[in-house]
Amino acid sequence: MAFIDYYKILGISKTATEKDIKTAYRKLARKYHPDLNPDNKEAEIKFKEINEANEVLSHDENRKKYDKYGENWKDENAQQQQHRQSNQQTYSNDEYSDFFESMFGGQGQPSYSRGRNTKFKGQDYNAELQLDLKDIYTSHKQVLTVNGKQIRLTIPAGVENGQIIKIKGKGGLGINGGPQGDLYIKFNIDNHTQFKREGNNLYINVDLDLYTSILGGEIKIDTFNDKVKLQIKPETKNESKVKLKGKGFPVYKKEGLFGDLIITYHIKIPNHLSEKEIELFKELQKLNQNG
Incomplete structure (x- = not known):
């Protein structure tokens, strides 16, 4: 042999x-x-x-x-x-x-x-779904067409880019009366917003004028779904960070829970100064030197 x-x-x-x-x-x-x-x-x-x-x-x-x-x-x-x-x-x-x-x-x-009468599970199907970050801030329903069949599903808020979910029994037909296969959907999330997402937290850079950073004041900024007023402390430094709790992205399958919004201040140096402004800055410079 x-x-x-x-x-x-x-x-x-x-x-x-x-x-x-x-x-x-x-x-x-x-x-x-x-x-x-x-x-x-x-x-x-x-x-x-x-x-x-x-x-x-x-x-x-x-x-x-x-x-x-x-x-x-x-x-x-x-x-x-x-x-x-x-x-x-x-x-x-x-x-x-x-x-x-x-x-x-x-x-x-x-x-x-x-x-020969053994039951076999049907073939599993794989599909990809392209969404925008704004689409997954709230849960919503969508209809997919997979292998010629329409499948209605609810997309939970907070799904991650690259995340795969399984929908049981939405794959190919079983053999000899076996169970149907499953459908696996991969989410590809595009981000066209000004926010950066990391897990459940959102990050944004906010420009702060020199005068407000020195003297303090009040500014209004955009969060993901509304606007909020912020109090700026006097002598705020460049790259300072502020955390707004609960103003981030929704936590996947945990209704009512949100991550945080992290704000980084970038102080803008004024340009195209008037003669009066230049004169005032010079006076400030002298005061600082004499001090």
Whole structure:
């Protein structure tokens, strides 16, 4: 019998972990299962090879012998070899029982004919939704068209850029009456506002004239959804920061909770001064020097 590379059959490396083997086996067994490939002899052969490879590599002792002896790994026990070969040729009910129990959580010992009635979950769908930051400040309803079907969904306020949500049962139809797949939606959020968003907090730069920064006063600024008045303390320094609690972005799926708005003051130096202004600044300069 020609040597069979079980690692190659499962598409894994010799350093694969037990989890890697299990994942590869489930993926390939689903792909080549007879229910999905009726009257396909090549798929049936492939299906048997996959199960044979899994039988060896998923058992520590078998895998050690296979790694050590290669194509002669079965020669250690001729009786066991004959038993395995017999099972491979007839593909017994026990093998199908192991397959269905491990992959689909089945019970009992189903025969080949019962295996054809196994229920498969439908294909999962993936979609992307382009939104603006203003769109997700409040929750709203939207209709998506996925694979020709219209799906109504509520988009919660506060979703993040790149966030993926799952809508259960909105994917492809199941096989043999199995459950429908799920729909995964990825949100791509554009920001055309003057605010920078980091998590639930918003950041904005506010220009402050020199006179107000020195003497103090009152200014009015924009928040994300309204305007507020702020009292400026005398002698406010450039790059000073002020936090407005609860004036940031809504917290995802926590109605009524908001992050904070962080304001950074940038003091503007006056230009195009009049002669009078220059004269006054010179007087201030002298006072400062004399002081």
